[in-house]
Amino acid sequence: xxxxxxxxxxxxxxxxxxxxxxxxxxxxxxxxxxxxxxxxxxxxxxxxxxxxxxxxxxxxxxxxxxxxxxxxxxxxxxxxxxxxxxxxxxxxxxxxxxxxxxxxxxxxxxxxxxxxxxxxxxxxxxxxxxxxxxxxxxxxxxxxxxxxxxxxxxxxxxxxxxxxxxxxxxxxxxxxxxxxxxxxxxxxxxxxxxxxxxxxxxxxxxxxxxxxxxxxxxxxxxxxxxxxxxxxxxxxxxxxxxxxxxxxxxxxxxxxxxxxxxxxxxxxxxxxxxxxxxxxxxxxxxxxxxxxxxxxxxxxxxxxxxxxxxxxxxxxxxxxxxxxxxxxxxxxxxxxxxxxxxxxxxxxxxxxxxxxxxxxxxxxxxxxxxxxxxxxxxxxxxxxxxxxxxxxxxxxxxxxxxxxxxxxxxxxxxxxxxxxxxxxxxxxxxxxxxxxxxxxxxxxxxxxxxxxxxxxxxxxxxxxxxxxxxxxxxxxxxxxxxxxxxxxxxxxxxxxxxxxxxxxxxxxxxxxxxxxxxxxxxxxxxxxxxxxxxxxxxxxxxxxxxxxxxxxxxxxxxxxxxxxxxxxxxxxxxxxxxxxxxxxxxxxxxxxxxxxxxxxxxxxxxxxxxxxxxxxxxxxxxxxxxxxxxxxxxxxxxxxxxxxxxxxxxxxxxxxxxxxxxxxxxxxxxxxxxxxxxxxxxxxxxxxxxxxxxxxxxxxxxxxxxxxxxxxxxxxxxxxxxxxxxxxxxxxx
Numbered sequence: 001x002x003x004x005x006x007x008x009x010x011x012x013x014x015x016x017x018x019x020x021x022x023x024x025x026x027x028x029x030x031x032x033x034x035x036x037x038x039x040x041x042x043x044x045x046x047x048x049x050x051x052x053x054x055x056x057x058x059x060x061x062x063x064x065x066x067x068x069x070x071x072x073x074x075x076x077x078x079x080x081x082x083x084x085x086x087x088x089x090x091x092x093x094x095x096x097x098x099x100x101x102x103x104x105x106x107x108x109x110x111x112x113x114x115x116x117x118x119x120x121x122x123x124x125x126x127x128x129x130x131x132x133x134x135x136x137x138x139x140x141x142x143x144x145x146x147x148x149x150x151x152x153x154x155x156x157x158x159x160x161x162x163x164x165x166x167x168x169x170x171x172x173x174x175x176x177x178x179x180x181x182x183x184x185x186x187x188x189x190x191x192x193x194x195x196x197x198x199x200x201x202x203x204x205x206x207x208x209x210x211x212x213x214x215x216x217x218x219x220x221x222x223x224x225x226x227x228x229x230x231x232x233x234x235x236x237x238x239x240x241x242x243x244x245x246x247x248x249x250x251x252x253x254x255x256x257x258x259x260x261x262x263x264x265x266x267x268x269x270x271x272x273x274x275x276x277x278x279x280x281x282x283x284x285x286x287x288x289x290x291x292x293x294x295x296x297x298x299x300x301x302x303x304x305x306x307x308x309x310x311x312x313x314x315x316x317x318x319x320x321x322x323x324x325x326x327x328x329x330x331x332x333x334x335x336x337x338x339x340x341x342x343x344x345x346x347x348x349x350x351x352x353x354x355x356x357x358x359x360x361x362x363x364x365x366x367x368x369x370x371x372x373x374x375x376x377x378x379x380x381x382x383x384x385x386x387x388x389x390x391x392x393x394x395x396x397x398x399x400x401x402x403x404x405x406x407x408x409x410x411x412x413x414x415x416x417x418x419x420x421x422x423x424x425x426x427x428x429x430x431x432x433x434x435x436x437x438x439x440x441x442x443x444x445x446x447x448x449x450x451x452x453x454x455x456x457x458x459x460x461x462x463x464x465x466x467x468x469x470x471x472x473x474x475x476x477x478x479x480x481x482x483x484x485x486x487x488x489x490x491x492x493x494x495x496x497x498x499x500x501x502x503x504x505x506x507x508x509x510x511x512x513x514x515x516x517x518x519x520x521x522x523x524x525x526x527x528x529x530x531x532x533x534x535x536x537x538x539x540x541x542x543x544x545x546x547x548x549x550x551x552x553x554x555x556x557x558x559x560x561x562x563x564x565x566x567x568x569x570x571x572x573x574x575x576x577x578x579x580x581x582x583x584x585x586x587x588x589x590x591x592x593x594x595x596x597x598x599x600x601x602x603x604x605x606x607x608x609x610x611x612x613x614x615x616x617x618x619x620x621x622x623x624x625x626x627x628x629x630x631x632x633x634x635x636x637x638x639x640x641x642x643x644x645x646x647x648x649x650x651x652x653x654x655x656x657x658x659x660x661x662x663x664x665x666x667x668x669x670x671x672x673x674x675x676x677x678x679x680x681x682x683x684x685x686x687x688x689x690x691x692x693x694x695x696x697x698x699x700x701x702x703x704x705x706x707x708x709x710x711x712x713x714x715x716x717x718x719x720x721x722x723x724x725x726x727x728x729x730x731x732x733x
Contacts, residue, residue, distance in 0.1 A: 220481030407472030
């Protein structure tokens, strides 16, 4: 069994890790250990002095060495002398906020728990077990159920919480985090993934300081500015050695991750819904379900940790027909035409794409309503027949006759004031009475907490998908949300709305993905503004960034790779000069970088030379040959672009019979030796032949001595080396 209990100690074991908790003599649930297997109870590490100004719970009598302000707790609350960042905080009917959480009972079940209305890791009954530990505050009747899903072979533990009010009066939840992890040992650094629109998931690693480090979002989405995934690394941890812990929140709204280094050098890590845009009134007998955190750790560095997250997201988060299958190579018309297109223009792009082996034509913004700019039309999901004469169906049929699939863009959550929908239902937008609403991209946001809004969007989108042979939907969301208000809630409960908004979004996505299981849904929020495990539950790929500049994408995709698999990364070749940066890079470089994800194009093929079109045809053919390796192979970050003059990454097949090595030399240099890189993940006893020059290497040589990289010219010069296992062959000297 993955879960066992002995003498009040809980053991959660995966293939390579141990998570351990203990109920102490006062009923407090202490955290003991998360790391490598130890074959021992780790409570001997709990040896605390009498720390000044660290209060003692009443039951402890005169045991001044027993304080909740120093002990590692499994789930920390406010009001009992623990002054560190809490995991849960409430306000009772009398205005007080204390919770004395004490152990009540536990349950072990076969299989993985589910969360009503929220995405969660899923598994077969023989792949997972669930532990539920119930803690209770006797004075108020509030129960907190901690839930742990143990996927033993995946080396993953999930964390979620259910809060139930078993008292007689309302309780207000002010904060209720999914994860609380106390670590009383180690010298720690943290890695978070910050950024901005068009430059998401930039990697920043820093030593912990005394006090609180935080990343988060109050923007209504998980945001471009911070990603809801964080690494804790012991100092000196590298890609291949050292201990690290990773946590990814399966939630697409505002979030908070806090790490506190306390007076005793201990670390507390909490993660969940951001409390600045959240509170929830819990009536008697009501439950609140908290989003899930995916948790894993590694003794072999960050590379192994990434492999575990890639596997669990691909195999236990993503769903549907395209979960593990190949994806179509697509071309999107946005950067080719923006709003200025008609049926003929789209057909011309599709005709060229078909000749080059591209599988799908995607029609982006501007096909509906009065949509000739971003000032009008959003919300009116009716075909603009001035642009598409004869309707959408005729265009789809023409594209299909070219042997291509057809995809389409929606931005369901937003509305233009100049639209039929807004004129009919101005009450459906998020707007505080008596105040002008905040615009962004000259649009407002629909109140997704209202069932009638969700139902309208389901009907409108379903009509388009039902009446037309559509194989792909790009789901966009192009603004943050700040002026929260809904008429569906009383004045005193408006802070529930941000979470209700996310629940409404998930409800709509669940209905659509269930009704249209053969449609590939791609998430997007101005690119990577909602790139999180919660969205990947509904959309197995997400548009990584609106920035398609290959140089910048090297850094964006590097940061993305720490938690998210390549198959989830929407990545396209666009025009040069690039529309976001003006940078000029070669078509070869743009193709190489875009291949490290779900591949496609974002340009006007009719403006290219014949030589460029031939090169694109070769790229498409190569990618289709590599795609299964890119999606299913283990991903290796071989060179760090923040530290080196190059980025190098590799995909190695699970059976180690094939490897694809790709990279970009960022800055040209004269009079230097050729670069080299040591590969990882190969079979040391096997031989590998390069498809580029025919040279045969031993796996041991490639991993110990390394692979010489091709000489390149100019900045941002790309290379690709494909290696395949062969019988022993002697090289000519």
